[in-house]
Amino acid sequence: MRVAMIGSGYVGLVSGACFADFGHDVVCIDKDAGKIERLKNNIMPIFEPGLDDLVAANVRAGRLSFTTDLKEGIKGAQALFIAVGTPSRRGDGHADLSFVYAVAQEIAEALTDFAVVVTKSTVPVGTGDEVERLIREANPDADFAVASNPEFLREGAAIGDFKRPDRIVIGVEDARAQAVLEELYRPLYLNQAPFMVTARRTAELTKYAANAFLATKITFINEMADLCERVGANVQDVARGIGLDNRIGSKFLNAGPGYGGSCFPKDTLALIKTAQDYDAPVRIVETVALVNDNRKRAMGRKVIAAAGGNVRGKTVAVLGLTFKPNTDDMRDSPAIAIIQTLQDAGATIRAYDPEGREQAELVLKDVDYTTDPYAALTGADVAVLVTEWDAFRALDLARVKSVMTTPTLVDLRNVYRPEEMARHGIAYSGVGR
Known part of the structure; x- marks a missing residue:
């Protein structure tokens, strides 16, 4: 054909x-x-x-x-x-x-x-x-x-x-x-x-409904992560405990800095506007979009807290810029709001992403882009892992400690185990643990 x-x-x-x-x-x-x-x-x-x-x-x-x-x-x-x-x-x-x-x-x-x-x-x-x-x-x-x-x-x-x-x-x-x-x-x-x-209209709505539901799952587990931090629970275990229920499923239950990309942000917003036009508001989706937007800057504040409450004059290493691994897409990436929050607080940003630099340079200014993760970490007062690229999953932690001014890592994807970081003398905070 x-x-x-x-x-x-x-x-x-x-x-x-x-x-x-x-x-x-x-x-x-x-x-x-x-x-x-x-x-x-x-x-x-x-x-x-x-x-x-x-x-x-x-x-x-x-x-x-x-x-x-x-x-x-x-x-x-x-x-x-x-x-x-x-x-x-x-x-x-x-x-x-x-x-x-x-x-x-x-x-x-x-x-x-x-x-x-x-x-x-x-x-x-x-x-x-x-x-x-x-x-x-x-x-x-x-x-x-x-x-x-x-x-x-x-x-x-x-x-x-x-x-x-x-x-x-x-x-x-x-x-x-x-x-x-x-x-x-x-x-x-x-x-x-x-x-x-x-029918044609059903197919059109199916796409929006699918993306809105997945965005809701992401946002739900992120709110559970915040609650876990307050009550002393582990969001990864919570996610597994509910995800093993076939009615819920385990996908899209990884706590993190919020969703981004070319689909979820614009599609949830378009669905909200369509629903309003037809006088059938989707209140759950409205809340999902609001919570997700607020979460990204909250992750920037989480990094500031890990640095002792003040990053003015300090260097923050950002590992990962794209909204997810294996793409160069920067659209609505959580890294954008996180970096802007840190810059607003007076931080100097040094960043590395395996594929996203070219696109990142179009939306993020005054960032020192490096060619490997250790160059980004060298001399940094605090590091934040934003995107779970394979290149960041097995960092040489002894080297990480030796090159950083203050070995502190904020892991927004829960790639590492807290006890592993403690053994290497790196101050560590994840999400919902």
């Missing part, structure tokens, strides 16, 4: 490369000529493990190509995926759908044969209706159907998630659209991947 993926960012590029790997003929389209030229030279716009090899292999096989020409790119395609960004809109927090609607207008002008227009971008309920209206209004004679096919990809594990999904959700109002998408996903469907067909 010929597939056009409009938008060559995280979702579009990973999805396009994986569809090509199934044997489909895929063209990825993007207005950014520089990005397209770099992709033609196998230079990825994002860091995602294994993506460069997957793209290169499918380009060599002739199944994957890149272009800036939408009209040419969608020619002959049976499935046209809209995979452009839907960031939070300035001022009100609603999802900004301007890119989605602009693509819909372009598609309308270029359509010649029947095609299924699929919203892969995360969009609020009713977006598919508006996409259909825009295309129909611009090209009344067009033969097309609009479907919703939300993505459920974890950054850092996106290829595996796409090829071995928990579920494939499609929202359709047209039997032809269902047939096209079932054929497109047939390589997975035959491997018994759960294939769920719903």
